[in-house]
Amino acid sequence: xxxxxxLENLQKLAFGAIPILAFFAxxxxxxxxxxxxxSIIPQPSRVFTALVNAxxxxxxxxxxxxxxxxxxxGLALSIFxxxxxxxxxxxxxxxxxxxxxxxxxxxxxxxxxxxLPIFVLIFGIGRVxxxxxxxxxxxxxxxxxxxxxLVNLDVDTLRSARSMGAKRLVLLRKVIVPMMTPxxxxxxxSSAQVAFFMIIASEMMASSTGLxxxxxxxxxxxxxxxxxxxxxxxxxMAILVNLLFTLIEKRFSKWRVQSLGTAE
Amino acid sequence: MALxxxxxNYIFIAIVAVVAIAVAAAVFVNLSKPAGSGANQTxxxxxxxxxxxxxxxxxGGLETYTLEDGTVLPVVHAWTHPGSDASxxxxxxxxxFFHDAxxxxxxxxxxxxxxxxxxxxxxxxxxxxAHPNQLATYIKEGAPVKAVCRMDIDAVDPANATHRHxxxxxxxxxPIKTWADLADYNNGGEIIINGHDPSCTxxxxxxxxxxxxxxxxxxxxxxxxxxxxxxxxxxGDIDIAQVHPAYYDLADKGGYRLIGDxxxxxxxxxxxxxxxxxxxxxxxxxxxxxQSFVNGIxxxxxxxxxxxxxxxxxxxxxxxxxxxxxxxxxxxxSTEIIDEDIQFWIDELERxxxxxxxxxxxxxxxxxxxxxxxxxxxxxxxxxx
Numbered sequence: 001x002x003x004x005x006x007l008e009n010l011q012k013l014a015f016g017a018i019p020i021l022a023f024f025a026x027x028x029x030x031x032x033x034x035x036x037x038x039s040i041i042p043q044p045s046r047v048f049t050a051l052v053n054a055x056x057x058x059x060x061x062x063x064x065x066x067x068x069x070x071x072x073x074g075l076a077l078s079i080f081x082x083x084x085x086x087x088x089x090x091x092x093x094x095x096x097x098x099x100x101x102x103x104x105x106x107x108x109x110x111x112x113x114x115x116l117p118i119f120v121l122i123f124g125i126g127r128v129x130x131x132x133x134x135x136x137x138x139x140x141x142x143x144x145x146x147x148x149x150l151v152n153l154d155v156d157t158l159r160s161a162r163s164m165g166a167k168r169l170v171l172l173r174k175v176i177v178p179m180m181t182p183x184x185x186x187x188x189x190s191s192a193q194v195a196f197f198m199i200i201a202s203e204m205m206a207s208s209t210g211l212x213x214x215x216x217x218x219x220x221x222x223x224x225x226x227x228x229x230x231x232x233x234x235x236x237m238a239i240l241v242n243l244l245f246t247l248i249e250k251r252f253s254k255w256r257v258q259s260l261g262t263a264e
Numbered sequence: 265m266a267l268x269x270x271x272x273n274y275i276f277i278a279i280v281a282v283v284a285i286a287v288a289a290a291v292f293v294n295l296s297k298p299a300g301s302g303a304n305q306t307x308x309x310x311x312x313x314x315x316x317x318x319x320x321x322x323x324g325g326l327e328t329y330t331l332e333d334g335t336v337l338p339v340v341h342a343w344t345h346p347g348s349d350a351s352x353x354x355x356x357x358x359x360x361f362f363h364d365a366x367x368x369x370x371x372x373x374x375x376x377x378x379x380x381x382x383x384x385x386x387x388x389x390x391x392x393x394a395h396p397n398q399l400a401t402y403i404k405e406g407a408p409v410k411a412v413c414r415m416d417i418d419a420v421d422p423a424n425a426t427h428r429h430x431x432x433x434x435x436x437x438x439p440i441k442t443w444a445d446l447a448d449y450n451n452g453g454e455i456i457i458n459g460h461d462p463s464c465t466x467x468x469x470x471x472x473x474x475x476x477x478x479x480x481x482x483x484x485x486x487x488x489x490x491x492x493x494x495x496x497x498x499x500g501d502i503d504i505a506q507v508h509p510a511y512y513d514l515a516d517k518g519g520y521r522l523i524g525d526x527x528x529x530x531x532x533x534x535x536x537x538x539x540x541x542x543x544x545x546x547x548x549x550x551x552x553x554x555q556s557f558v559n560g561i562x563x564x565x566x567x568x569x570x571x572x573x574x575x576x577x578x579x580x581x582x583x584x585x586x587x588x589x590x591x592x593x594x595x596x597x598s599t600e601i602i603d604e605d606i607q608f609w610i611d612e613l614e615r616x617x618x619x620x621x622x623x624x625x626x627x628x629x630x631x632x633x634x635x636x637x638x639x640x641x642x643x644x645x646x647x648x649x
Contacts, residue, residue, distance in 0.1 A: 039407035040382045117492065125486060125501040206496070208456075208486045216487055219378065220460050221618050222401035 042225040051229035060233065063214040068237075070127060070210070071192075071199050074134025078191055082139045083184060086146025087172070097147070108140035112198055120206045130210070133202045138191035145187025149180035178255070185249040192241050200234060324550050329368035337368040338553045340390045343383060344371040346585055348510035349393075349538075351577055351592045352415065354584040356564035365560030367553060381407055384543060391557060393540050395464050396609035400624050410547060411539035411630040413558045414596035415565070417605065418526055418536030424569070427594040428527055429536030430468060431512055433505045433520035435497055440504070443476040443524055449503070452482070456502045458493035459485040464535075465506060467612040471529040494518060513590035534608040536594065539601070539630065547631065558599050558634040566597030566642050597641040601630045 024044045030036050031043040038046075054060040089097035116133065123129035153176065161175045177184075203212025211234065218226045323338035330336050345353055353369060356362045362369050372389055381402050384392045393415045394402070402409055419427045434440045440449055449455060459465030470480040488496055493505040494515055504523070507515055515522075526535040540561065547554055568577040574592065582589035606626045613619040 037382075037385050037407070039402065039405040040385060042405075117495075120492075120496070120501070121499065124499065125496065204487065206486060206488055206492070206501075208484050213487060216460060221462050222381075222398065222405060224405055 040224060042228060044228075046225040047228045047232065050223065050225035051233060054226060054229065059214065060230070063209060063211045064233070064237065066209050067199050067203065067211040070130040071134055071195050074131040074199075075138050075192060075195050077131070077135045078139035078142055078195075079188060081135075082142025082187070082191070083146050086143045087150070087176075089143075090147045090150030091172070091176075101147075104140075104143065108144070112137045113201060116202055116205055119202070125206050129206070130199060130202055134195045134199055137198045138195040141190040141194065142184070142187040145183050145190070146180065149183030150176070152183070153179055181249075181252050181255075185245065185252065189242060189245045189249075192245055193238060196234075196238050196241060323553065326550060326553065327370070329370070331363060335363075337363060337366060338550070338556075339368050339370045340553060340557050341370050341372050341388065342391050343380070343389050344374045346374050346587075348508065348581055348585070348587060348589050348591070349416065349593055350585050351568050351581045352561050352564050352595055354581050355568055355577055356561050358580055358584075359564065359567065361564040361567070362557070362560040365556045365563065367556035367560055369557070369560075381409070384409060384541070390546055391540055391542055393538055395538050396606045396629060397462055397464075397467065397613050397618075399539055399541055399629055400610055400613055400619065403628055404619060404624060408544040409541045410544055411541045411601065412547065412554055412634045413540055413562060413599050414601055414605070415538040415540055415561075416536045416593045417533035417596045419594035420527055420532050423571070424594055425525065425527070426512070426591055427509060427569075427574075428525040429464065429593065430506050430508055430526040431515065431522060432469075432472075432524045432528075433494070433497065433507065433515050434503065434523055435500075436519050436521050438503070438521060440523055441521065443472060443478070443528065446473075446476070446478055454484050455482050455504065456484045456486055457504045457506060458488035458490075458496065458502055459506060460487050461485055462613060462616050462618050466616075467609065468526045468529050468535050469504075469506060470612070471531060471535070471608075472524065472526075475528065475530045494520065509591040509593050510587055510589055513588070531608050532605070533596075533602070534605040537605040537609070539606075547633075551633070555634050555636070559636060559639055562597065562599050562636075562639050563642065565595030566639075568592055568595055569597055597639075599634060599636045599639050601632055601635070606630060 027041075027044050031038050031041055042050075051060070089100070112133070115136070119129050119133050119136070123132050157175060157179065158171070161171055166174065199210070200212040200215070203210035204216050207213040211230065215227065215230045215234075218230060322336075327339040328336050329339050342353060344350075353371070357369055357371075372383070375383055380392050380394065383389045385407060392409075396411075399409070399411055416429060418429045419425065440446060446455060457465075457469055459469065466483075466485055469483060473480045473483065486496070486502055488502070490505075490507040490511045491514070493502065493507060494511065496502045497505040497520065498518075505515070505520070529535045540558070542554055567573055577592045578589045581587070581592055603626045606629055610619065610624060610626070610629075614621055614623075
């Protein structure tokens with residue numbers, strides 16, 4: 001990367017950080033001046049101190065690790081299941097999936113918060129239930145983005161590949177999947193975001209560990225600095241997850257270009 | 265059309281300026297709002313005439329409510345209680361204890377646990393209620409609130425045992441029949457109870473365990489509501505379900521085995537103690553109104569505690585809340601605040617590391633200026649209510 005490009009990126013970062021810093025500065029000012037009651041909205045300096053203390057004590061990372069492992073497990077299952085079933089339904093079981101799709105759309109629209117007690121009922125309390133919740137909420141964006149990706153495939157490219165003698169598996173590996181990469185990654189990113197929020201929500205009920213439970217514990221003990229700290233921490237984690245999948249998407253895009261032999 | 269760098273900078277500065285102006289405007293609005301103005305959302309049910317404006321001045325600017333006989337009363341705002349702890353408010357309102365004491369209580373609607381303190385600090389509600397541990401954490405964070413009298417207490421007298429703060433149930437096929445059976449349960453390992461720390465649902469079982477020579481560290485608390493706890497017990501997800509009075513009947517009818525209640529903690533009335541609190545500003549500005557509230561609600565509580573009124577109190581509470589209330593909570597019939605009842609909760613907070621040793625004392629939490637010896641477990645047997 002050239003020096004000019006680096007400088008440009010740093011400038012972008014600095015400009016992007018200004019509103020965030022301004023927000024925290026204003027927050028600090030209105031709470032320090034007593035304009036907002038610090039017993040309800042603590043000063044950001046206290047929020048960050050509480051966050052650092054929770055880090056130092058290991059609580060925050062311990063509970064965050066539990067939540068992240070549950071998210072990754074649920075997400076991995078939904079990526080495998082959502083993409084493979086989506087491909088299966090879109091390529092081999094078109095008629096069957098046409099009848100099944102309305103039902104699956106209804107399932108997708110069911111309020112996951114209302115379903116939490118049912119998950120407890122079926123899976124009991126514990127890790128399996130949390131992973132199942134993550135799987136449930138994250139599988140739908142993946143399944144439907146895969147099916148949508150198939151529907152919107154460039155027919156000319158497919159025909160060209162077929163006319164050159166590509167068999168189904170080769171077609172799938174060399175043409176269909178690469179062409180669908182952007183759609184699939186869009187689904188993965190949506191799934192990751194929703195998975196992260198749902199794990200927190202599910203840990204707030206029927207739980208004795210995880211980041212959501214930790215937030216409830218802090219809330220019960222009425223520790224506003226740490227309450228806000230955990231909210232900021234969860235937000236930062238959600239942003240990191242998004243960044244991570246954007247990076248992975250970029251890497252897959254390179255492979256996609258190589259596989260298709262051309263950039264669209 | 266691509267924007268020039270200069271244009272982008274202007275846009276950026278404009279966005280920052282708009283945000284700054286918006287925050288400044290919000291701050292200005294907040295500063296110019298008079299104390300207690302948050303209660304305006306319910307003003308429609310209170311007086312709006314010129315006469316009432318005069319009366320309002322008589323009550324230090326508080327909203328007023330005029331009775332049919334023309335008596336004007338100051339209004340105290342309280343959030344609507346959706347559970348069986350609503351009884352003192354419901355009975356005080358329905359049977360006229362508040363009006364007799366010289367105050368009208370206006371209900372502002374159901375709010376979430378998170379909003380209790382903010383709603384009192386911003387004046388939406390004038391009075392709130394909480395267990396002493398909750399109040400202590402508010403005050404530790406600098407909230408200028410003080411408790412003025414007691415709400416719930418535990419029903420120590422065996423004659424009132426059906427109204428105790430919490431009960432402990434196990435499945436009918438559980439090997440646990442008494443607290444003593446827990447010693448060998450699960451080979452001396454983990455015991456799962458619904459609850460969350462630090463609250464009554466952890467303080468009381470912890471104390472019961474200690475009193476029975478059991479290790480409190482064996483308990484794992486799973487975050488569950490009372491109704492869900494009974495379902496979880498059915499499913500074998502928890503070993504013991506602890507529930508509040510609204511669910512006693514459900515638990516009894518469900519065939520669960522009762523192994524004990526909150527009085528087993530051995531701390532007397534403390535295991536059920538909750539307090540009413542106001543802001544220090546409100547107490548200083550309207551001590552007479554607070555006294556009227558304290559008198560009215562304590563008399564209502566004494567009425568609820570009378571065995572002959574149990575059924576009626578449950579019926580009225582059930583009608584107001586929509587719950588199938590069979591047992592109400594048990595409440596203080598005295599305006600006196602007992603130090604030991606509060607100290608128990610402070611000690612438990614210290615023990616859990618939520619308070620430093622001697623960080624708060626009972627006097628930091630309560631004011632005893634509203635103790636009225638005339639209302640001290642009054643004999644309401646001749647009451648016409």
